[in-house]
Amino acid sequence: METLFEELKRYVGFGEADGALLRTVHPLVSPHFDAIADLFYRRILEHEGAKKALEGGESRVGQLKVTLVQWMHGLCLGPWDEAYFERRCRIGRVHVRISLPQHYMFGAMNVVRGELGRVLAERATKDARLLATQAAIDKILDLELAIMLHTYREDLEAQQARYERLSTFGQLAGAIGHELRNPLGVIESSAYILRGRVGDDERAGKHLDRIGQQLGLANDIITTLLDLIRDRPLKHGEVRLSDLVASVQESLAVPAGVRVELDGVAPLPALIGDPVQLRQVVRNLMENALDALGDAGELRVVGRHDARAVELAIEDSGPGVDPAIKRRLFEPLVTGKAKGIGLGLALCKRVCERHGGTVRHETRPGGGARFVVRLPLPGGHA
Numbered sequence: 001m002e003t004l005f006e007e008l009k010r011y012v013g014f015g016e017a018d019g020a021l022l023r024t025v026h027p028l029v030s031p032h033f034d035a036i037a038d039l040f041y042r043r044i045l046e047h048e049g050a051k052k053a054l055e056g057g058e059s060r061v062g063q064l065k066v067t068l069v070q071w072m073h074g075l076c077l078g079p080w081d082e083a084y085f086e087r088r089c090r091i092g093r094v095h096v097r098i099s100l101p102q103h104y105m106f107g108a109m110n111v112v113r114g115e116l117g118r119v120l121a122e123r124a125t126k127d128a129r130l131l132a133t134q135a136a137i138d139k140i141l142d143l144e145l146a147i148m149l150h151t152y153r154e155d156l157e158a159q160q161a162r163y164e165r166l167s168t169f170g171q172l173a174g175a176i177g178h179e180l181r182n183p184l185g186v187i188e189s190s191a192y193i194l195r196g197r198v199g200d201d202e203r204a205g206k207h208l209d210r211i212g213q214q215l216g217l218a219n220d221i222i223t224t225l226l227d228l229i230r231d232r233p234l235k236h237g238e239v240r241l242s243d244l245v246a247s248v249q250e251s252l253a254v255p256a257g258v259r260v261e262l263d264g265v266a267p268l269p270a271l272i273g274d275p276v277q278l279r280q281v282v283r284n285l286m287e288n289a290l291d292a293l294g295d296a297g298e299l300r301v302v303g304r305h306d307a308r309a310v311e312l313a314i315e316d317s318g319p320g321v322d323p324a325i326k327r328r329l330f331e332p333l334v335t336g337k338a339k340g341i342g343l344g345l346a347l348c349k350r351v352c353e354r355h356g357g358t359v360r361h362e363t364r365p366g367g368g369a370r371f372v373v374r375l376p377l378p379g380g381h382a
Contacts, residue, residue, distance in 0.1 A: 005085035008146050018136035025133045026076040029119050033072045036115045037065040089151040113141050188215050234274040241312050242266045248283045257296030265303040268310050277351045284344040285314040285371050292318030315370035
């Protein structure tokens with residue numbers, strides 16, 4: 001069966017002959033890529049609407065120019081296979097994530113099209129094949145635009161469906177959470193009264209202890225549910241992630257067969273945030289890692305930072321994340337645990353985003369899972 005990429009190539013008429021022309025013209029146009037990248041981002045920064053969607057603003061333009069130059073090299077050199085298609089799909093997904101309106105894609109592509117066309121026009125009288133090459137460039141740029149728009153639409157629809165699910169979940173969780181507080185309060189009061197009447201009955205005491213533990217668990221679940229749907233004000237203060245990691249590590253029951261390693265955490269600079277909520281993020285991720293490991297394995301907490309943000313990576317040598325749930329990993333009620341209810345990662349995502357940061361999942365080299373929290377430094381951008 002024809003893949004989507006093959007269908008798009010057929011639709012714009014891009015074939016092997018076009019690819020050969022692009023490779024041939026690459027030495028001619030590549031010296032101009034830096035100048036094209038300069039013009040590309042100068043146009044963006046002149047337009048307030050496009051500039052707002054630019055992650056990191058002007059401070060990140062230098063890095064983005066390098067990425068654009070690499071993109072243009074790939075444009076001319078290929079190979080234009082399924083791996084190429086997947087790499088280009090990520091661009092459309094990023095556009096959804098940063099809320100870039102679709103019409104900016106056409107304007108941006110026209111900057112590249114116009115500049116490459118200008119370079120070719122200057123040489124057209126010297127080499128007649130350059131006229132055919134212009135058609136090849138038009139085809140590959142049309143193909144790029146088609147991929148971006150397809151993945152943009154696909155991810156935007158998925159995002160909208162996710163928002164609808166979250167909205168429904170929030171209404172349901174709020175109603176259920178508040179309704180459950182009352183019967184749980186009655187159970188807790190009754191257990192307290194019974195504890196005073198059982199005396200030295202050891203067996204009855206154990207059952208009351210068990211009831212107390214389960215009440216605590218139920219209340220924790222309800223609190224997490226309500227934290228997901230309400231905007232609990234952030235209590236800003238100076239936060240050192242090294243202190244949070246040390247505090248969480250002391251509170252966790254780490255099996256004897258699990259090795260915990262910290263790398264680069266102590267030198268991380270302080271940031272501004274809510275220490276209680278950020279501690280919960282670290283605790284959730286470290287607990288998940290321990291759950292994945294079981295009785296043996298390695299849990300690593302790795303810190304790094306740049307001028308804009310700090311990153312804390314929590315990774316384990318366990319079985320990794322089930323591919324079936326990767327795309328919905330941070331949604332409520334999505335979990336790979338046998339006994340989990342899927343609230344921990346959703347809460348992590350919400351807390352990080354409220355701090356202007358992000359949390360993402362990565363496949364750990366050699367197996368296992370890796371979750372990376374990125375939080376902005378004062379005056380920075382995650």
